[in-house]
Amino acid sequence: MRRNILLLFFLFFSMPGLILAESGENLWLRYDKVSDNVFDDYSVLETLYVEGNSPVIGVARNELINAIKGMTSVDLDLSKKVSGSSILLGVGLNEKIDVQGLEEGLESCGPEGYVIRRVGKDKETQVVITANTDAGVLYGTFAFIRMMQNEEDISAINVVETPKYELRLLNHWDNLDGTVERGYAGHSIWWNREKDFNDLRDHYQIYARANASVGINGTVLNNVNAAPEVLTDEYLEQVVRIADLLRPYNIKVYLSVNFSSPAVIGGLEDSDPLRDEVREWWKDKVEEIYEEIPDFGGFLVKANSEGQPGPQDYGRTHADGANMLAEALEPYDGIVMWRAFVYAPSGDDRAKQAYTEFVPLDGKFHENVIVQVKNGPIDFQPREPFSPVFGAMDETSLMIEFQITQEYLGFSNHLAYLATMQKETFESDTYAKGPGSTVAKATDGSLFSQKHTAIAGVANIGRDVNWTGHHFAQANWYAYGRLAWDHTLRADDIGKEWLGMTFSNEDAFVEPSLNIMMRSREAVVNYMTPLGLHHLMGWSHHHGPEPWTEIEGARPDWLPKYYHNASEDGIGFDRSESGSNAVVQYEEPLASIYNNPKTCPENLILWFHHLPWDYTMSSGLSLWDELCYHYYDGVEEVRLMQKKWDRMQGLIDDERFEHVRHKLKIQSREAEWWRDACLLYFQTFSGMPIPAELERPVHDLEELKKIKFDMTHHN
Amino acid sequence: MRRNILLLFFLFFSMPGLILAESGENLWLRYDKVSDNVFDDYSVLETLYVEGNSPVIGVARNELINAIKGMTSVDLDLSKKVSGSSILLGVGLNEKIDVQGLEEGLESCGPEGYVIRRVGKDKETQVVITANTDAGVLYGTFAFIRMMQNEEDISAINVVETPKYELRLLNHWDNLDGTVERGYAGHSIWWNREKDFNDLRDHYQIYARANASVGINGTVLNNVNAAPEVLTDEYLEQVVRIADLLRPYNIKVYLSVNFSSPAVIGGLEDSDPLRDEVREWWKDKVEEIYEEIPDFGGFLVKANSEGQPGPQDYGRTHADGANMLAEALEPYDGIVMWRAFVYAPSGDDRAKQAYTEFVPLDGKFHENVIVQVKNGPIDFQPREPFSPVFGAMDETSLMIEFQITQEYLGFSNHLAYLATMQKETFESDTYAKGPGSTVAKATDGSLFSQKHTAIAGVANIGRDVNWTGHHFAQANWYAYGRLAWDHTLRADDIGKEWLGMTFSNEDAFVEPSLNIMMRSREAVVNYMTPLGLHHLMGWSHHHGPEPWTEIEGARPDWLPKYYHNASEDGIGFDRSESGSNAVVQYEEPLASIYNNPKTCPENLILWFHHLPWDYTMSSGLSLWDELCYHYYDGVEEVRLMQKKWDRMQGLIDDERFEHVRHKLKIQSREAEWWRDACLLYFQTFSGMPIPAELERPVHDLEELKKIKFDMTHHN
Incomplete structure (x- = not known):
């Protein structure tokens, strides 16, 4: 028994315990130590030369200093003049440094874009972060920090970035x-x-x-x-x-x-x-x-x-x-x-x-x-x-x-x-x-x-x-x-960046967590409003499923029935030319594609069409069965999210791990709530059974209908 | 669309609708019509001869009349004298009818037992229900009715029954x-x-x-x-x-x-x-x-x-x-x-x-x-x-x-x-x-x-x-x-009898429903108290899991901790000779069998032993993993029960079908509640993860601990 106690003691202090509690307050700007060997040349981080002293440049400078201090063991010398390896920061540095492409970069990056280039060689290399405005320098600085956070290769950075929206x-x-x-x-x-x-x-x-x-x-x-x-x-x-x-x-x-x-x-x-x-x-x-x-x-x-x-x-x-x-x-x-x-x-x-x-x-x-x-x-x-x-x-x-x-x-x-x-x-x-x-x-x-x-x-x-x-x-x-x-x-690239900056760059963490993220929205669609269904949520507060809601004197377009139109003969909003003809607001060929249930993307089919419960989907299943599978898939996906997340224990701090685990439990329960509420309600119209191989609902429609929330403000 | 409506209309009136609502008030004594061709000779049911007129015999007589009327289309003639095919009911009928074995049967069936025999042949056959007391006749009559309810072959009944307990x-x-x-x-x-x-x-x-x-x-x-x-x-x-x-x-x-x-x-x-x-x-x-x-x-x-x-x-x-x-x-x-x-x-x-x-x-x-x-x-x-x-x-x-x-x-x-x-x-x-x-x-x-x-x-x-x-x-x-x-x-024979009498004799109904019944108790053991765990339920009302309960000043032997003894070093009540030595109250070889965790039946192992979390079970799994699997098996079994039951729709009346379906939903939710409560609580001691291939808990321990019931009386 003694051995076991010692083992537990060891586990407790050697694993999650060592990772300090983390509130999440610093978002993706935590500047935790990164691996010691991610940069080819740490000396480039030792000297910082900043051109200009506007408040915006000051923010960029401070951010970079704090980032380097936080993420590396480099002994940053702020008093040194630029010489040898260094980071150079400022507007229009092409006028100071003669590097091929810098000027072209600045000409193309617009008022808020930036240029980052690694120049020089051997022990005399610089990272140049420059732009046409202070704002551009600020964004370039954050971009460089992000590369460090993500442990990207900075040996030959050559970036010209321009924002797509003003x-x-x-x-x-x-x-x-x-x-x-x-x-x-x-x-x-x-x-x-x-x-x-x-x-x-x-x-x-x-x-x-x-x-x-x-x-x-x-x-x-x-x-x-x-x-x-x-x-x-x-x-x-x-x-x-x-x-x-x-x-x-x-x-x-x-x-x-x-x-x-x-x-x-x-x-x-x-x-x-x-x-x-x-x-x-x-x-x-x-x-x-x-x-x-x-x-x-x-x-x-x-x-x-x-x-x-x-x-x-x-x-x-x-x-x-x-x-x-x-x-x-x-x-x-x-x-x-x-x-x-x-x-x-x-x-x-x-x-x-x-x-x-x-x-x-x-x-x-x-x-x-x-x-x-x-x-x-x-x-x-x-x-x-x-x-x-x-x-x-x-x-x-x-x-x-x-x-x-x-x-x-x-x-x-x-x-x-x-x-x-x-x-x-x-x-x-x-x-x-x-x-x-x-x-x-x-x-x-x-x-x-x-x-x-x-x-x-x-x-x-x-x-x-x-x-x-x-x-x-x-x-x-x-x-x-x-x-x-x-x-x-790409959504996955952004997710990966964010995970690395916010939690950990370890593959063992990033890969499954990114998988969770990438599949999560479709899971929500599936357990809430698959196949183009929409607006099935609770009255006013919008929490939870209430496809049945009737509110006396309410605007009909604030009620789920306006949108799902479920009845014995089918479900969905007919926006084809036989219905509201909303499809003609789209350009061709989209109008025609949406207009025909056989060409309409099935993930929007009930947005544009009212179809009988036994309508045959491309899977060969009836609409009702397809709907059931989607709702069940949504619940299963959340259960998978839970499983994947549980394996993250010890790879990140306990505080956030537990917090997310707690939230996933709520999501898992509420996914079942959505699934049962919607399917049991729609089943009163379809009269069709939930496919026998699927789990049975665990809620009663009449009980779900009784749930009332008092949530004028949700915060 | 018209076709679908007609189809639905047809389904509605042709299937569950035809089976009348049923409250369950009449228990297993519903005396519904049985199949028309289950008896070799319906004429035997047409004439009833009753010996004696005590209140007990009167009850037997009325019951049989109502049963025949309910279950068959036989035109029962109560005025007819016994002649030809008939049922004979009464104490000591061996004195009236000379049938081989009747006397021996009565000699062996004791005060409350009975004898039922089919005698005669061709169009002159009788069913004789006799006993040594009115009570025996009553029980024999109900036994005969039960055979009819279960559509058993009565062509050659020869039953001598004696109760095992007085x-x-x-x-x-x-x-x-x-x-x-x-x-x-x-x-x-x-x-x-x-x-x-x-x-x-x-x-x-x-x-x-x-x-x-x-x-x-x-x-x-x-x-x-x-x-x-x-x-x-x-x-x-x-x-x-x-x-x-x-x-x-x-x-x-x-x-x-x-x-x-x-x-x-x-x-x-x-x-x-x-x-x-x-x-x-x-x-x-x-x-x-x-x-x-x-x-x-x-x-x-x-x-x-x-x-x-x-x-x-x-x-x-x-x-x-x-x-x-x-x-x-x-x-x-x-x-x-x-x-x-x-x-x-x-x-x-x-x-x-x-x-x-x-x-x-x-x-x-x-x-x-x-x-x-x-x-x-x-x-x-x-x-x-x-x-x-x-x-x-x-x-x-x-x-x-x-x-x-x-x-x-x-x-x-x-x-x-x-x-x-x-x-x-x-x-x-x-x-x-x-x-x-x-x-x-x-x-x-x-x-x-x-x-x-x-x-x-x-x-x-x-x-x-x-x-x-x-x-x-x-x-x-x-x-x-x-x-x-x-x-x-046998438990399954009894279950089959009961299902047939209470719901339906159809194989399509009896087989899966019996399967549900036969597996149900082990499911409960699994999601509540597997492996010999016991007394983990809520204080006083005994509803739901509360393995953590502490009540100030409470009798320790009314608290779950007295029984599970969970701590970092393991779980279970040591009743072996190194513990309370309760095992010696059993005869050998049972005392020795129970005393040794290697020979103790594993379904009682934590009743008799306190074992470390990593104790190796016969499956090769650790005790902790084995415990997890049992809790999860319990939940899965309830989900299977739900699936099996859902297929019974239309095979019995809707009222009872829906009522049971409703209860199974509660059971499914509460099985998860038990599983999560017990495993999350015990996990605070084991420090071990729930095996990765299993679903994750959907409850939080701290939230479960807050659940309080006010249920002085539960009815």
């Missing part, structure tokens, strides 16, 4: 009372904080560094369901503080504004965008903001959508409203992001309305207006086809809005890596200018000459110590930023 | 306030009823017929934790009513009595069994009872056990107490059943105490005392070794007490067929008189010349419409009765 934003749906709409990681980091701003600087710096590290250069500080009060002095003071803090990280602040602000806080009679008094109010307000924040980014507007006020309240168009704000912002190079997320309860198929309402306005928006379009036609479902608005407005600057927070993908309880979903949208072919006209190209300026290119991600960030609730939800913040910089990056 | 009792743990201790099927059928007794006669008759059909001939009407008040007029009046009602079914009533009754309701100074006044009080009370109930069965006593009063309160022995009551009952042939379920909190290993306390009293009990011994040494756990008291008291009448209600086997929510468990006890070899001295033989009079042989089952009966909460729990009532009659019957 404006890369986070949208915080943060309310001024400190709650966060669709926030699952605690209250707002910006509003209604108990701590003094100065006591939060260290905290905010992590946020700023994290964004800078992936190239995010703008952040909208408040909810699109905007309180007019954000434009009052009380809140603008906080905006100024935040802007000052984020400026050295090349992050501009933006605000969501309420279209009725002139009336509500300005005391005007109304907020009609064509009235001079209203236009003047906005101009004055904008001037007031720019006096304090000269690099203020602009406004984000949700107007005439889900009850928000807007120009249509006065018989004006979205263009009228957006252009009024654009004119006010134009002198300061400010931007208006005007959301196309509109749909009326009494209108046509909700999936068609953004297109119907906005496409006719193409060409009518001012140059500094960008129309912000959600990736899909409904609302951030686990899987949607791309919005047909993309590619359909070639005279308008369009931007994609992704949701990083997992409103419909299990909140912060489910591991769902979203890069694969975003890639799916980016790579969807709109056929706007023939084959290859992907959504990415239709928005990044390569297909249409947009005045501005931009992209937005609804943040999943809150006051939780690990920022995002689920440790793996950090990956969605990270991956969004990386794809906003370069949508051609 | 007294075959149910123990109702019913409190006078109407609650039922360990009752999971609603409140007491006997006490504190709102309905008038007369309005309950139909209801009670089902109970009486069901018991008579399997040969149960006694019932204890109240909880062994007895309220003294049951012996007051108020309650005795109800006892008289019940006795009158049950008498025609050959069922005697018994009462549990509180040993302090003389003091509490008699106003005596104390209840010392050696004081004349006390003895007189009991004699008077007994006389009073017998005046009203001349065939009153006797008393069941739980004394000096779990806080109940008893003779030891006055320095007297269990024998002193039991004999006092025996003397009072003796003039009326009444019986005392004195429970050996005793254990003191400060004493030796609880498993040893019944033996330690009772074996020295062997030979000291009056002839009309029966010592009632639970099947295992602790308390009705999913698996225990047999109690070493069996075979150890050859001068005492011993009876086995089984628990039919599932206190430790999932209440009425888990399907657990207990016949396999009871058979395991019956067939356990005590070696009391060498090999083959099974527990059955040690209690049925064949090994020792017991004055009385008896058996008791703690009932699972309540006011629920289906009597037992779970439809399949009816099988445990049925099977207990059948085994009480003949412990040599």
Whole structure:
């Protein structure tokens, strides 16, 4: 027995115990020691030469110093003059160093891109990080750090990078009372904080560094369901503080504004965008903001959508409203992001309305207006086809809005890596200018000459110590930023980067963890809404399955039945030409492909078609059986995720290992909940058995129907 | 689409719809139509000749008439005189009919046995059901009905049956306030009823017929934790009513009595069994009872056990107490059943105490005392070794007490067929008189010349419409009765009988359902307490797993840790000679077999041994891995049960099908709960991983620990 105790003692102190507890607070910027032999020449890291001393350059310099100190045993000499091996950092270093290709690189990398090159040879080599602006140097520095974090070969770096989108934003749906709409990681980091701003600087710096590290250069500080009060002095003071803090990280602040602000806080009679008094109010307000924040980014507007006020309240168009704000912002190079997320309860198929309402306005928006379009036609479902608005407005600057927070993908309880979903949208072919006209190209300026290119991600960030609730939800913040910089990056490459930086570069860890991530979103689709199903979630809070929900007096398009249309004769939303004809909003050949259930991709088939339960799928199975298999596959995949993750014990710190393990248990239980709820409910219509080889449900429909949540705010 | 609707319409009305809803109220006495061609000669059922007209014979006659009417299309002529083919029913029919073997049968079948023979040939055949008493005729009649229900071949019946035990009792743990201790099927059928007794006669008759059909001939009407008040007029009046009602079914009533009754309701100074006044009080009370109930069965006593009063309160022995009551009952042939379920909190290993306390009293009990011994040494756990008291008291009448209600086997929510468990006890070899001295033989009079042989089952009966909460729990009532009659019957044969009578004789139904039943108890053992683990359940209510429970000031032997002893160095209760030495209470070679972990049956290994987590099992696996596999096997088995049951849809009525399906879902979820709770808790000691190929837990230990129930009464 003694031997066993000793063995356990040894195991306890030799394995997980040695890896220190880790809260996740530092995100992917942990700068842990990397392997001692990953760099060919450590002496290059010993000397740092920095050109320039702006705040942005200062941030880059400090970051690099801390990274080298953290990751290596190099004794960094900051006093040394440049000579021999060294890192050189600064704008326009081509003027200092004569290296072939540096100038060409700088000519092509644009205002925020950068060039990194390893030059020289033997004991006299340099790493040159240069750009056309301080911002470019900052991004180049973070790129170099990322290479170190990932233990990449830096012996012959030769990188020229340019961001694909000009404006890369986070949208915080943060309310001024400190709650966060669709926030699952605690209250707002910006509003209604108990701590003094100065006591939060260290905290905010992590946020700023994290964004800078992936190239995010703008952040909208408040909810699109905007309180007019954000434009009052009380809140603008906080905006100024935040802007000052984020400026050295090349992050501009933006605000969501309420279209009725002139009336509500300005005391005007109304907020009609064509009235001079209203236009003047906005101009004055904008001037007031720019006096304090000269690099203020602009406004984000949700107007005439889900009850928000807007120009249509006065018989004006979205263009009228957006252009009024654009004119006010134009002198300061400010931007208006005007959301196309509109749909009326009494209108046509909700999936068609953004297109119907906005496409006719193409060409009518001012140059500094960008129309912000959600990736899909409904609302951030686990899987949607791309919005047909993309590619359909070639005279308008369009931007994609992704949701990083997992409103419909299990909140912060489910591991769902979203890069694969975003890639799916980016790579969807709109056929706007023939084959290859992907959504990415239709928005990044390569297909249409947009005045501005931009992209937005609804943040999943809150006051939780690990920022995002689920440790793996950090990956969605990270991956969004990386794809906003370069949508051609592969989801698996990004995941691998993130895993290495955040947890460990060991293959034994990265390979299975990446496998978990890469398969996770499809698992969620399968156990929630496979085969093109959508909007089956709970009323209002959107937590859990409620395909049965009936709410008296509710908008029909807020109820799952509007979308699944399940009855004895089948399931699905007929958007073919025999139904709502939403398919014609897509270019050919897509319209025809979607229109025919035999050619429609089966992962969207119930999005576009209402089909009988015994419809024969390409597998040869009936629709009902196919549906069952998908739901069961989803549950099985989560069980596999659990198994894979359990083998990670000891390869990373216990604290995060256990936290993720705990979350996976919730996901596993909730996947079963979704599966049982949806299948048992749909079975009341199909009348068909769950295939005999599958596990049986473990829930009762009637009991599931009784589950009620009280979750006005989820954080 | 039209075609599909028609098809659904057809399916709806042609399949499950045609099988009428069924509440389960009639238990296994449904008398549904049997196949038209199961009997060689229906004319034999057309004429019924009944000898005698006692109430018991009347019950037999009515039952047979109803059975024939229900099960066949025979036009039963009750007016016809016996001639040609007929059924003959009555005591001592050998005196009326000269049939070879009838007399010999009657000579050997004892007071309650019976003879059934098919005699004659061609169109002149009779079925003769005869016995030495009315009771025997009643049991023979039910046996014949059972054959019909099971569609058995009756062309050449030749049956002589004798019950193995003289007294075959149910123990109702019913409190006078109407609650039922360990009752999971609603409140007491006997006490504190709102309905008038007369309005309950139909209801009670089902109970009486069901018991008579399997040969149960006694019932204890109240909880062994007895309220003294049951012996007051108020309650005795109800006892008289019940006795009158049950008498025609050959069922005697018994009462549990509180040993302090003389003091509490008699106003005596104390209840010392050696004081004349006390003895007189009991004699008077007994006389009073017998005046009203001349065939009153006797008393069941739980004394000096779990806080109940008893003779030891006055320095007297269990024998002193039991004999006092025996003397009072003796003039009326009444019986005392004195429970050996005793254990003191400060004493030796609880498993040893019944033996330690009772074996020295062997030979000291009056002839009309029966010592009632639970099947295992602790308390009705999913698996225990047999109690070493069996075979150890050859001068005492011993009876086995089984628990039919599932206190430790999932209440009425888990399907657990207990016949396999009871058979395991019956067939356990005590070696009391060498090999083959099974527990059955040690209690049925064949090994020792017991004055009385008896058996008791703690009932699972309540006011629920289906009597037992779970439809399949009816099988445990049925099977207990059948085994009480003949412990040599096979569990699968009994299960098959019951399924046929209760649901359907179709092979497509019986085969898989029987498979579910036969594997169910081992499934429960696996997901609750495999490998000899025991007593891991929740405090007080005994619902769910709580291996961690700590209750301040609680009796240690009521806490799971007393039993599992899990720590870093291993798990299990060392009852070998290096531990509590409970093994020596067993005869050799059993003592040596149990004493050595290498020879101890592995399904009891942690009952008798404390072993290190890495102990190598016969499978080659470590104890920890083996434990994991057993817990997971349990869960998998329940999932299989669900799958098998789902295929039964349409083969039986929807009402019971759905009810069982619902219960199986609960069982499936709770099996996972047990598995996760026990393994995650034990893992905190073992420090070993759950084998990688197994599913991961879906619960968190800390969350499971927080679960608290408020369930003072479970019904």
